Each structure stands twice: as structure tokens, then as C-alpha cells.
Amino acid sequence: MHPKVAKPAARRTRRTHTPEFKAQVIEACLQPGISVAGVALANGLNANYLRRWVKEHREQTARNTVKGAVVVSRHVKPTALVPVTIEAPVARECGEIRIDLRRGATAVQMAWPATHAALLGGVLKDLLR
Known part of the structure; x- marks a missing residue:
């Protein structure tokens, strides 16, 4: 080999x-x-x-x-x-948020401005306790 x-x-x-x-x-x-x-x-x-x-x-x-x-x-x-210009966001009317809540014998209808949607969360939390 x-x-x-x-x-x-x-x-x-x-x-x-x-x-x-x-x-x-x-x-x-x-x-x-x-x-x-x-x-x-x-x-x-x-x-x-x-x-x-x-x-x-x-x-x-x-x-x-x-x-x-x-x-x-x-x-x-x-x-x-490059210079950049940042403009503040323009608040615009977005309409309303409509909510129908039913809890037992209680019925609630709400119309809330969409621009204040963040506040609506707190109100709903208090209502639903």
C-alpha cells in the first residue's frame, strides 16, 4: 500500500x-x-x-x-x-364618545367630548365601582 x-x-x-x-x-x-x-x-x-x-x-x-x-x-x-421647526400639535374637535351603560336596573347614557377622552376613563372607573 x-x-x-x-x-x-x-x-x-x-x-x-x-x-x-x-x-x-x-x-x-x-x-x-x-x-x-x-x-x-x-x-x-x-x-x-x-x-x-x-x-x-x-x-x-x-x-x-x-x-x-x-x-x-x-x-x-x-x-x-439641517434646521428643523417643530410645531405644536393642533387641537381639533374629534366629535363625541357615546356610551350606554346598564347595570342592574340602572341605565346611563353618556356623550363625552373626544378631546377629553383621558378624563372619561376616571369617570367610568368611579361609576363602575
């Missing part, structure tokens, strides 16, 4: 990415509401590698911070703040 000879292990090739490509996908990940896994999938990357790149970018940015001044990386554009 011939002794079995082990086959040499296949060499894996490591992909390399340009700094521009890395900066582009990191910038995409830093946008609000964007999934790192989604960006990785769309660009054919492993999500764990992309998370590591984003983490390293954030650490590098933190190291570049000097006395409150941020040195912006030349590969990533800063995001602009």
Missing part, C-alpha cells in the same frame, strides 16, 4: 480596497438610518470588516480632535446640520 500524501492547502487571496472606496462606504455607513450590513451587502463586503473600518475611522477622528476642534479626514465630507 502506498502512504497517503496530504494535499497542500489552497492559498487564499486577500482582497484589497482603495482608500477612496473605503472612505466612500464608511461615509455611507455614517448617514442617519443607514444599515452597515446593508451597505456591506450592496458593496460585496463582509459586514464585520466594514464595522471595523467604521470603528477605526471613528477612533482616528477622535484622536484628531484637539481641544474641541475636529480635524476632518480628507476622505470623508462632513454632514451639514
Whole structure:
């Protein structure tokens, strides 16, 4: 019998990415509401590698911070703040809540303004005790 000879292990090739490509996908990940896994999938990357790149970018940015001044990386554009105006909710008439209650020989009919529905719960609790 011939002794079995082990086959040499296949060499894996490591992909390399340009700094521009890395900066582009990191910038995409830093946008609000964007999934790192989604960006990785769309660009054919492993999500764990992309998370590591984003983490390293954030650490590098933190190291570049000097006395409150941020040195912006030349590969990533800063995001602009957008002013937002929040208006108070407008109270509108929603109609009435109509309730018919019967308990034994007692019958109660109620019409309650829908705008004060929160108060109605307390009144019903007291009535039904």
C-alpha cells in the first residue's frame, strides 16, 4: 500500500480596497438610518470588516480632535446640520364618545367630548365601582 500524501492547502487571496472606496462606504455607513450590513451587502463586503473600518475611522477622528476642534479626514465630507421647526400639535374637535351603560336596573347614557377622552376613563372607573 502506498502512504497517503496530504494535499497542500489552497492559498487564499486577500482582497484589497482603495482608500477612496473605503472612505466612500464608511461615509455611507455614517448617514442617519443607514444599515452597515446593508451597505456591506450592496458593496460585496463582509459586514464585520466594514464595522471595523467604521470603528477605526471613528477612533482616528477622535484622536484628531484637539481641544474641541475636529480635524476632518480628507476622505470623508462632513454632514451639514439641517434646521428643523417643530410645531405644536393642533387641537381639533374629534366629535363625541357615546356610551350606554346598564347595570342592574340602572341605565346611563353618556356623550363625552373626544378631546377629553383621558378624563372619561376616571369617570367610568368611579361609576363602575
